[in-house]
Amino acid sequence: RIDTLVNNAGIFVAKPFTDYTQADYAAVTGVNLAGFFRITQLAVERMLAQGGGHIVNLTTSLVDNADARVPSVLASLTKGGLQSATKSLAIEYAARGIRVNAVSPGTIKTPMHPQATHEALAGLHPVGRMGEPGDIADAVIYLENAPFVTGEILHVDGGMSAGH
Incomplete structure (x- = not known):
């Protein structure tokens, strides 16, 4: 059985739009979109056969609230696509x-972010700190245990989506 699929794979490359290379584009779209697409197709086929299931996609709050301090059009392009696909599939x-x-x-303390950047990254969030991996896990568990919720984009971003 496949009861739940969590699409958590992702690549984030922050650089000015004109500095992105074709290799950046291929890597980010390959993981953030193509990876989501095929695994989700396979999971949906299995979920249909078994009578149901749940899919949770990981996006980024930058989709809804761009930040001049974090140039990230490839993240917005790909994770914004996931956000739209979430509603469409729901x-x-x-x-x-x-x-x-x-x-x-928002920005989560993972090995993707070196310790030396944590203070600056914390400043991107109105709450003044980075998120913890457990914050995201708790959100996924909430959605898993909320059978009347579908098509929801749950922001777990220390207030980033509310504005600065």
């Missing part, structure tokens, strides 16, 4: 027992 499969939601994080 509607397409709601009547067949498959829920589709997304968690939209």
